[in-house]
Amino acid sequence: MLRKSKIKLFIFIVLWTFCGDASCNKDDSTTEGNERPKNIDEYNQCNEGLKDYYTPDDYFYMGVAIPPSFINNQEKINLIKRHFNSLTADNSMKWSSLQPTEGNFDFTDADKIVAFAQTNGMKVRGHTLCWHNQVPEWIFKNGEETASKEQVLNRLRTHITTVMTHFKGKVCAWDVVNEVIDDGSSIYRSSQWYNICGEDYIFEAFRAARAADPDAKLFYNDYTAIDPAKRDKIYDLLVKLKAEDLVDGMGLQGHWNIEYPPTSLIIQAFDKYKSLGLELQITELDVSVYTSNSEPESLYTSDLALKQAVAYERFFIAFRNYKNNITGITFWGLADNYSWLDKFPVAGRKNYPFLFDENYKPQKAYFVVINF
Numbered sequence: 001m002l003r004k005s006k007i008k009l010f011i012f013i014v015l016w017t018f019c020g021d022a023s024c025n026k027d028d029s030t031t032e033g034n035e036r037p038k039n040i041d042e043y044n045q046c047n048e049g050l051k052d053y054y055t056p057d058d059y060f061y062m063g064v065a066i067p068p069s070f071i072n073n074q075e076k077i078n079l080i081k082r083h084f085n086s087l088t089a090d091n092s093m094k095w096s097s098l099q100p101t102e103g104n105f106d107f108t109d110a111d112k113i114v115a116f117a118q119t120n121g122m123k124v125r126g127h128t129l130c131w132h133n134q135v136p137e138w139i140f141k142n143g144e145e146t147a148s149k150e151q152v153l154n155r156l157r158t159h160i161t162t163v164m165t166h167f168k169g170k171v172c173a174w175d176v177v178n179e180v181i182d183d184g185s186s187i188y189r190s191s192q193w194y195n196i197c198g199e200d201y202i203f204e205a206f207r208a209a210r211a212a213d214p215d216a217k218l219f220y221n222d223y224t225a226i227d228p229a230k231r232d233k234i235y236d237l238l239v240k241l242k243a244e245d246l247v248d249g250m251g252l253q254g255h256w257n258i259e260y261p262p263t264s265l266i267i268q269a270f271d272k273y274k275s276l277g278l279e280l281q282i283t284e285l286d287v288s289v290y291t292s293n294s295e296p297e298s299l300y301t302s303d304l305a306l307k308q309a310v311a312y313e314r315f316f317i318a319f320r321n322y323k324n325n326i327t328g329i330t331f332w333g334l335a336d337n338y339s340w341l342d343k344f345p346v347a348g349r350k351n352y353p354f355l356f357d358e359n360y361k362p363q364k365a366y367f368v369v370i371n372f
């Protein structure tokens, strides 16, 4: 399978070499695949980017998750504006950022990202209203005691209502609830939310979100959402949410690697989620160059670049095949100089998960992704 893809990619590269100059005029660059940049020189001669090749009308919004500091840096701004028409705050809209202590909301960082998106005509995906991580301890406390279920649910409703009201009309989709399904044999993750409230907090979160902004698209978001056992548990939850008309979309995070997941699992998951009439979004795409925690750190060799291009090509073929169901693809980072994968799952092991390198130049995978 991998070998076949490699051969295909090789033929591709040879063809590019003999194709002559790519035209980058606005009139013709967004139509025919064979007129798109195929190397760095051609890339430098034009202005088009991912969002121009994957237009929302024909394909999906192309998004990127960023911290607010990125919009102080001209090189990053240029790259963001060239390629993306949707933004997500990587941390600034999480509970611990927005309401670190009870009743004290701080929208400063999140507002910067939203303002930048608005100025540049980009959509914003909100991430995330209810998660077990980056969540302050006070939610679950009543003095020294554990808070009651009603107290926790009230805090959840207040948080969601306040945040979504603040961003009403500016954030078009929200990851309302994030990562609540268990990776093992239980149905739900054993979090403080679950231990105090049972599954009710999930439904209360979606109800509060629906009431706060009926125009926003509401998503459930999770990782390894293509794994069959986890997928089926997520599906069961979505069925219940859908029965109350509380959910509009399924967010598959897409923290994948150069070998995993196989296309079959991606397709089976897309089919299953879309059968509920939900929008699909890939919400946190990055493609690790490592396939296990035990692999030692590597330089970004041409072999890895090729393997990564093959993987990205495979994933984007699947995305394009589901373009009627997928409404957005968001990368969980902009370029290889900043990724959570440098710290996880192996702290300090440099990773290269994106389409752009540490100097914001497109990688081989970029050319494969745009030449279709």
Ligand code: G3I
Pocket: 090, 091, 133, 134, 178, 223, 253, 284, 340
């Ligand atoms: O802000 C503090 C800073 O004050 C402190 O000095 C520094 C010391 O390490 O930590 C900073 O906080 C870090 C934060 O990112 C902001 O950079 C946290 O330690 C660090 O744990 C946190 O990591 C984030 C991670 O979620 C937390 O689980 C990553 O940036 C973020 O990319 C990652 O995103 C998640 C999605 O929300 C959900 N899906 C999985 C994805 C990857 O884990």
